[in-house]
Amino acid sequence: PSRLDIRNVSKHYVVNGQQRLDVLSAIDLSVEPGAFVSIVGPSGCGKSTLLRLIAGLDGDYRGDILLHGERVAGTSLSRGIVFQDHRLLPWLTLEDNIALSLENAGWNKAKRAEAIRSHIALVGLTGFEKAYPHQLSGGMAQRGAIARGLVGQPEILLLDEPLGALDALTRLRLQEELQRIWRVEGVTMILVTHDVDEAIFLSDKVVVMNAGPGRIVREFDVGIPRPRE
Ligand code: ADP
Ligand code: ADP
Numbered sequence: 001p002s003r004l005d006i007r008n009v010s011k012h013y014v015v016n017g018q019q020r021l022d023v024l025s026a027i028d029l030s031v032e033p034g035a036f037v038s039i040v041g042p043s044g045c046g047k048s049t050l051l052r053l054i055a056g057l058d059g060d061y062r063g064d065i066l067l068h069g070e071r072v073a074g075t076s077l078s079r080g081i082v083f084q085d086h087r088l089l090p091w092l093t094l095e096d097n098i099a100l101s102l103e104n105a106g107w108n109k110a111k112r113a114e115a116i117r118s119h120i121a122l123v124g125l126t127g128f129e130k131a132y133p134h135q136l137s138g139g140m141a142q143r144g145a146i147a148r149g150l151v152g153q154p155e156i157l158l159l160d161e162p163l164g165a166l167d168a169l170t171r172l173r174l175q176e177e178l179q180r181i182w183r184v185e186g187v188t189m190i191l192v193t194h195d196v197d198e199a200i201f202l203s204d205k206v207v208v209m210n211a212g213p214g215r216i217v218r219e220f221d222v223g224i225p226r227p228r229e
Contacts, residue, residue, distance in 0.1 A: 004031040004054070004156060004188070009063035011049060012213075022213035023049050027063070029207060029216060033155070036182050036189040038199030039207045046214025047192040051158050054190065055081045067155070077105055080149030084161040086141040088133040088148070095120065095129040098148045105152055119147040122181060139170035143177070150185060159191040163198070175202060 011024040023046040031037050039047050052058045054065055056074045065072045072079070080101075088097045095116050102112045120126055123143035133141055142162060149157050159178075163171045179202055182189050193199050199206045200222055208218040 003033050003067075004029075004190075005064070005066040005069075006030070006050075006054070007064040007066065009050075009053065009061055009065060010213075011046070011053065011058075011061040024053075024061070025213040025215045027214070027216055029219075031156075031188060031190065031205075034186055034188055035205060036179075036191070036203040037205045037207060038191045038193055038203040039209060040193060040196050040199045041209030041214070042211055043194065045209045045211035047209060048160050050209075050214070051081070051160050051190065051192050054156070055079055055158050057081075077101075077152035078154055079156045079158060080152060080154040081158040082142075082145045082149045082160065082162045084164045086133065086138075086145040088141055088144055090133050093130050093132055094125065094136070094144050097133070097144065098151050101148050101151050115151050115153070119151045120144075122150070122185075123147045123177065137170075138166055139174060142166065142174060146178075146181070150181070150187065154187065156188040156190060159189065161192055161194070164193070164195075171198075178202060 006027055006029040009024055009027040013021045013023060015021050027050060039050065041047055053061050054072065056072045056076060056079065059073060067078060098116050098119065099112065102115065120129060123146050125140060125143055125147065128136065128140065136144060163174050166174060175198060191199065191202060204222050206220045206222060207216055209215065210217045
């Protein structure tokens with residue numbers, strides 16, 4: 001089964017070396033291949049933490065996170081991630097930032113170059129290959145981050161409030177971009193947002209979390225058919 005299965009996942013942090021903070025409790029979630037799932041909930045309910053676990057950025061949790069039935073461990077090309085801040089390295093050009101994600105891909109030079117070119121084109125940044133992050137607008141930098149997340153052809157793209165820092169018009173444009181990219185790339189999308197309208201507009205499933213400790217309280221199928229191109 002080529003889907004993501006999150007089974008009975010719980011997580012706590014230890015704050016100040018002693019105080020236990022339970023952030024996730026008994027999270028169960030299955031994500032079908034090619035789905036667009038949004039996770040919404042109040043600030044601090046553990047959305048980012050859950051995404052970091054799925055990304056393999058933190059292996060310290062209880063329960064299972066399975067991709068193709070195998071426990072995810074460490075970061076991997078099978079999952080790309082985009083954060084609220086673009087996190088492009090300021091001393092590298094756009095194309096070099098994107099190239100960095102392919103360092104461990106084991107691809108030859110021609111395949112890497114083609115993947116970088118096509119993903120810069122995918123997000124509409126052709127012509128900005130040699131630009132440094134400070135030369136890009138906020139929306140462009142976020143497009144660059146999306147290209148970097150997708151360049152390794154991940155099965156799942158994890159998006160942590162990717163549009164949260166953008167002005168309203170740029171956000172609207174990028175929402176449409178994300179939907180188009182989802183359609184053409186066939187990638188599974190998991191989006192964390194506190195914007196319920198954004199979640200409903202973009203996804204076919206909305207998962208609602210609550211705090212104290214973070215748990216899933218509702219799952220909605222949005223039910224709007226969105227045929228792929
Ligand atoms: P959300 O993304 O829903 O806002 P987070 O997953 O970022 O929630 O955080 C959940 C809770 O865990 C918050 O109370 C936050 O302050 C706390 N937290 C997040 N990361 C850490 C960390 N590395 N160490 C300790 N506490 C953390
Ligand atoms: P987001 O808006 O994506 O949820 P946060 O502002 O909650 O991000 O967290 C930013 C970073 O700080 C994350 O790496 C998170 O793990 C860490 N962090 C958040 N809350 C705490 C905390 N209470 N103690 C230590 N680290 C934290």
